[in-house]
Amino acid sequence: MKRLILFSLLAVIVSPALASAGEDGAAILKNRCASCHDLKGPAPQTIRELWKRDAPDLFYAGNKFRREWLVEWLQKPVRIRPAGVNYLRNINSTPPKSQKGKAGRKFDVLWGEVLRPLKHVKLNRAEAEAAADALMDLRPHYELVAGKKLDSKVKVTLDSGELLIDKVYGCLSCHQIEPGYGGYTGPELYTAGARLQPEFLLSYIDRPKNWDPKIWMPNMHVKPDDLQKIVHYLILLSKEDFDASN
């Protein structure tokens, strides 16, 4: 009897440690991520389904992210979408009286949770490595990136790239290319080059609908030459040190 008590005591003390040490990447995803993130697909097919999505889809993470970015971000998660996962949940049409309108007009403002720093599960290094490996295994969309290739001969500067993003295609209305500079309803673009695979960038900008049928980024019909330039620009941009310039 005594031995049994001792044994069960030991089991209670040791098991949590064992479990977390033994929890492989796939188990981390299943136990700690699946409650918010879709790990199976498919992406929402109707607007009503889209409205139920609480976190970005991860079922094609292996076609999308750079592994080294995942490992870092999972240890220190910060906000990527300034207006949240669906901007409609986080806007308000009655701004405070103090807000100055643009050209004498008032406009909708962000409010609530989204103005505060992102609350997200944090992993330690070992867990982040394991989770990143498991995420990189999720590659159902091979066909969408097959044949996409960054043309290493294309040259861009920060200025010529910004011209494309702002004046030529108007991406800036929804995306920021510097903290606080640009629109709110799309993910920040100043980290996109470090976060996302070049093939994904080429494919997503070419036709967002292929990845996410109901997303509110339109197909901007970017010409193939310009598409190459934009992706080169995003990679160049992601190497800027934004903390230093602020």
Add this chain to the structure above:
Amino acid sequence: MRPTKMMFAAGLLMFLAAPALHAEEAFLNYKQYCMQCHGMHGKGDGVNVPAMNILPRDHSDNKYMMSRTNTEIYKAIKFGGPAVSKSVKMPPWDDVFTEDEIRQLVGHIRTLCCEQELVRGVNFR
């Protein structure tokens, strides 16, 4: 909008071009895709406006919107601003919506700007 006026508008919508179902679809589409720039009430005051050097059109501006034909509005939505000699900051939506959905959006915009004219049965061409 006063409740009676609202009921009237809703009734009108049902009676006019679209079965109620279409009106709802158009509203959902407008909400998800257009409000980010054109604003929650279509007044050209969406959350992205601070980042824009060309202001989105105020869809409730009766005077301006009455100067545009349905065909022009249709083209602006489908092919973007440049198709009607306007800014690229109005994006093209041809890959997002079906033909029917774009037509329904034109109808929805008319309810925002031109209720009186809808009532009088004006031909928007």
